[in-house]
Amino acid sequence: xxxxxxxxxxxxxxxxxxxxxxxxxxxxxxxxxxxxxxxxxxxxxxxxxxxxxxxxxxxxxxxxxxxxxxxxxxxxxxxxxxxxxxxxxxxxxxxxxxxxxxxxxxxxxxxxxxxxxxxxxxxxxxxxxxxxxxxxxxxxxxxxxxxxxxxxxxxxx
Numbered sequence: 001x002x003x004x005x006x007x008x009x010x011x012x013x014x015x016x017x018x019x020x021x022x023x024x025x026x027x028x029x030x031x032x033x034x035x036x037x038x039x040x041x042x043x044x045x046x047x048x049x050x051x052x053x054x055x056x057x058x059x060x061x062x063x064x065x066x067x068x069x070x071x072x073x074x075x076x077x078x079x080x081x082x083x084x085x086x087x088x089x090x091x092x093x094x095x096x097x098x099x100x101x102x103x104x105x106x107x108x109x110x111x112x113x114x115x116x117x118x119x120x121x122x123x124x125x126x127x128x129x130x131x132x133x134x135x136x137x138x139x140x141x142x143x144x145x146x147x148x149x150x151x152x153x154x155x156x157x
Contacts, residue, residue: 009032009117009119009120009124012117012118012119012124013117014115014116014117015045015116015117015118016048016050016051016052016115016116017114017115018053018055018112018113018114018115020054021052021112021113021128021130023133024132024133025110025112025128025130025131026131026132026137027114027128027129028128028129028130028131029103030127031096031100031126032124032126032127033064033091033126033127034122034124034125035066035089035090035124035125036088036089036090036091037123038082039080040073040074040077040080040082041074043074043077044071044072044073044074045071045116045118047074049071049072050069050070050071050072050116051069051070051071052069052115054068055069055112055113056110056112056113057090057113057127058111059097059100059101059111062094063097064090064092064127065087066087066088066090066125067087068085069085069088069113070084070085071084072084090125100129108131109129109130110129111128111129111130112127112128112130113126113127113128114127114128
């Protein structure tokens, strides 16, 4: 199992997490990327009005894009408000994008956002290379969680 070390932001404020991703996929490698946003989008994100439930990433022409991420329109926004589910560009180094592209093509990985957080006033997204879990893997994970919960409960007594 691979893990990319996230260097930089010490005090990050987590805005949204994709819980479904941890349930449906096995996470292999994580990356932190910036998001290209408009003014009303960042204001909505700061309010916590973002949903990552069905979102995913695609690599097109050497650039990576975030799809199906719902950012609610800003309440005080006027006619310049944004489209809630528009495609957003992610900011990563070219070397990281090419590495991810190779793994997606050769090893059938999927790129999924795990969480959105604020770091020094900028919105960042943590994306991961994942593979889908089979039904028996999900059952195994649920059994392990239940066993750990029971052990923790017994150790408290």
